[in-house]
Amino acid sequence: MGFIEFNHVVKSYSGDVKVIDDITLSIERGEFVTIVGPSGCGKTTLLKMVNKLIPISQGNIYIDGKDVIDWETISLRRSIGYVIQHIGLLPHLNIEDNINYVPSISKRKSGIDKNRAKELIELVGLSDDYLSRYPRQLSGGQMQRIGVARALTADPEIILMDEPFGAVDEIARTQLQHEIKEIHKKLKKTILFVTHDIQEALKLGTKIVLLKNGKIEQIGTQEELVFKPKSEYVKAFFGLKGFQASLNENVMHNVYNRILLKQETLDGIYRKLE
């Protein structure tokens, strides 16, 4: 049994429209699973059922072998990191208190480790000068970093991220993607990461789940989804963008540099490829 296990999970609101339609999915410890799909396909719903923000209609979700129904809700949530697009930093608390929010609401008051916030803010690439600032004094990208740091404070094994980098500019997003990947390598957390950005999903996920109308359309590695699409839908969804994301960045960099240095021309490269 996987670390996180979805077993025939269904979610329907009023009526018989199934927003999540019989999803079965097994996630191993330490995996970085990206969940991608068009807007409204059920990505957020799927994620929120894990930390019980949305009740499950049918089926079960098991975490570490135990049904989420049987987990005490508050302690389950405290042991899962949660990052959303709009960050939800508390505007009336400074960055240090924001990072320490989970330990501060947990019963063990002694759980607030003075050095933890400093350690974490450095992990997400900011200096500890920021600890005494307020969220409004930070840029969108910086706030998002704090969001990530905050999700790590209580050292959770699982982190849920819902389009965490959706609202930041492209440069900051690329950096954040790079950093979350490094953090994953370093800390080996199990990450469920929702995005509608194809390249982001392919770049970050060790396993990628493509959702369509509440169903899993295909699940697999980057290569499987891009080069072995199971359906026309998958092929069309990833398309050229998916192909671009699976190109080796170092190789592409070399090619690019060679053209810059006039050692080669773009036309010449195209000719070789044909």
Added chain:
Amino acid sequence: MKIITDILNLYKERFSFFLELLIQHMMLTLISVSIITVIGLSTGILMTRNEGFAKVVLMVTNFMYTIPSIALFGVLVIITGIGNKSAIIALVIYGLLPVIRNTYVGINEVDNQIIESAIGMGSTNIQLLLRVQLPLALPVIFAGFRTMVIMTIALCAIASFIGAGGLGVAIWRGITTNFPEMTLAGSLLVALLAIITDFILEIVEKHMKKRIWGSVK
């Protein structure tokens, strides 16, 4: 400008009389304000937990507002008699609306995303209220509180018509004994008390907004 010197002389001659009325006025206001704050805050908070309850409360408080104060005082005299008790009850009834409404609106207006992430991180209901909703709603709640305090100070002057103490006594006496300087002297003190209190509360409110929201919006 004879009237001004007359009033000033009146303050000088009857200093202890006015001082006592002023203190009574402040005490009546203080008691009412405390009761209103406790009832208003808790009602407002309960309303955010139950929409049906919220609707009923808003209907009732809005209705109370349409009753002229004199009529309300009249009714209360019949029920609870003449004196401070009736006055305080009337002041409380009038003062509740701004506090209830602003507490309810202030909490409801806190950004949903902030609430969601606070819940997602494992806040209990009470932690959500005390650590997130109330602090963030505080500037709005305080604005309601400020309105209520000023209103209570003013309305308290009318309360003397049903035998309560306070500066209304001077106003009332001036009217009944055809002594306009007395009426004016009392009114002036009420106005002064209201203006100074409002000034102080405004500073507190601005400070609070800056502290919590980062701007005075």
